[in-house]
Amino acid sequence: MLTEKEIFDILSEIPDPEIPVITIKDLGILQRVEVTGNTCEIFITPTYSGCPAMKMIEDQIQEALAPYQITTIKVNLIYSPAWTTDWISDEAKEKLRIYGIAPPEHSSLDKGALTGKAKELKCPLCNSKNTEMISQFGSTACKALYRCKDCKEPFDYFKCI
Amino acid sequence: MTKQEALFNYCLRLGDNSLILGHRLSEWSSKAPIIEEDLALTNMALDxxxxxxxxxxxxxxAEGKGHSEDDLAYRRPERKFYNNLLVEQPNGDFAVTIVRQFFNSTFEFLLYEELxxxxxxxxxxxxxxxxxEIKYHLRHATDWMLRLGDGTPESHLRVQNALNDLWMFSDELFEMNEVDEILIKEGIAVDLTTLKTNWEKRINEVILEATLIVPTSTFMQTGSRQGIHSEYLGYIIAEMQYLQRAYPDAKW
Incomplete structure (x- = not known):
């Protein structure tokens, strides 16, 4: 039987199904692993309550551990503490930017979500700050849609929550 | 009623409100007025x-009978659903959907902050x-209230009609029964009467800023705490539960 750390390291390599340049560990979805006897429990936190990628991530976890002959693998969804964009590492944020997704700008809860204050966002393609929001809701629950007024390209922004 | 039974009922009420409204919003998929709204409404449905x-x-x-969340969603009859009448109302035109979102998100914002x-x-x-997530929903609804209310004569008229039509479902949001009494004592549930003033204040501010009129009608329709619904819930459930009723335990 593998140790908790070995299992955690194996699972740390799993790419996020929506944003394959970063892993589920980089995103803070993979929380911890607990091994009791021949049972392995994995705890994951959804980014958004209804994130449809969670089922896919669960399947990827089962698949990654399949070769190791673990009798029971249980994947548990936990909601508390609530996932926050603060858990995304700086290194992962840089990978997001290179991939073309503007990383979350401010730490913790986006207070602007209520007041509607527009924030200054850098275009991940040309670095211009001359950008505007097209829609608060983007291609996935965790992103908003922006456009750059200089290079004219639309881009996704990873919303702060 | 035991504490456990009250907790079961309370979670059903909270869960049913989000399930039924989620189902309603998902009906906008591929049909919203613009693609950004298609994404927004279905994103919120997912939440x-x-x-x-x-x-x-x-x-x-809490029920302790070995049921799963799917059993509760797909095998329960209409009279055992406890969602507010507001959330089961049809999508109507875009203005109706926005007013329903606005009433409900303002309520949820106050409720879940306490929870x-x-x-x-x-x-x-x-x-x-x-x-x-609710903060995003509320901002979306508030933005549209202002934009439609203070927009063209047509959008103003439609959103005012929607306000007038849905107003009679607003009181029920704050209705309480034995379930609330038991759980408030335990510090689990929120005393809904304490949220009402704040809800009205927030609603009024936005309605006035949107150059609309706050409805004054005092007739209020209720019933969902007893599982009594408007004619619309049965149709939602028929559609939602069809597969599991026709092919029990079907999986794909």
Whole structure:
């Protein structure tokens, strides 16, 4: 039987199904692993309550551990503490930017979500700050849609929550 | 009624509200007036359905009969659903959907903020997660209230009609029964009467800024706390439960 750390390291390599340049560990979805006897429990936190990628991530976890002959693998969804964009590492944020997704700008809860204050966002393609929001809701629950007024390209922004 | 039965019913109510509204919003998929709204409304549907999974799962635990969240969503008859009448109302035109979102998101914003302090750790945890999403929902609804109300004569008329039509479902949001009484004593549930003033204040501010008129009608329709619904819920359930009723335990 593998140790908790070995299992955690194996699972740390799993790419996020929506944003394959970063892993589920980089995103803070993979929380911890607990091994009791021949049972392995994995705890994951959804980014958004209804994130449809969670089922896919669960399947990827089962698949990654399949070769190791673990009798029971249980994947548990936990909601508390609530996932926050603060858990995304700086290194992962840089990978997001290179991939073309503007990383979350401010730490913790986006207070602007209520007041509607527009924030200054850098275009991940040309670095211009001359950008505007097209829609608060983007291609996935965790992103908003922006456009750059200089290079004219639309881009996704990873919303702060 | 025991505390456990009250908790079961309370979680059903919270879960049903998000499940039914999530289902309603998902009906906009591919039909919204613009693609950004298609994404927004279905994104919010996802948030709501995700939240209902967590809440119905916890309801099933409280019930203790070995049911899953899917059993509760797909095998329960209409009279055992406890969602507010507001959320089951048809989407209507875009203005109706926005007013329904506006009433409900303002209510949920106040409710879930209080629920984050619940003495029930699971409910508090779900609330802490969901309040972040509700803030986006509320901002979306508020933006559209202002834009439609203070927009063209046509959009103004439609959103005013929607306000007038949905107003009679607003009081029920704050209705309480034995379930609330038991759980308020335990520090688990929120005293809904304490939210009403704040709800009215927030609603009034936005309605006035949107150059609209706050409805004055005092007739209020209620019934959902007893599982009595408007004619619309049966149709939602028929559609939602069709597959599991026709092919029990079907999986794909």
């Amino acid at each position: 709501l359905i995700g939240r209902s999974v967590a809440l119905l799962k916890y309801a099933a635990e 984050t302090k619940s003495k029930d750790a699971t409910i508090a945890g779900i609330a802490a997660k969901t309040i972040k």
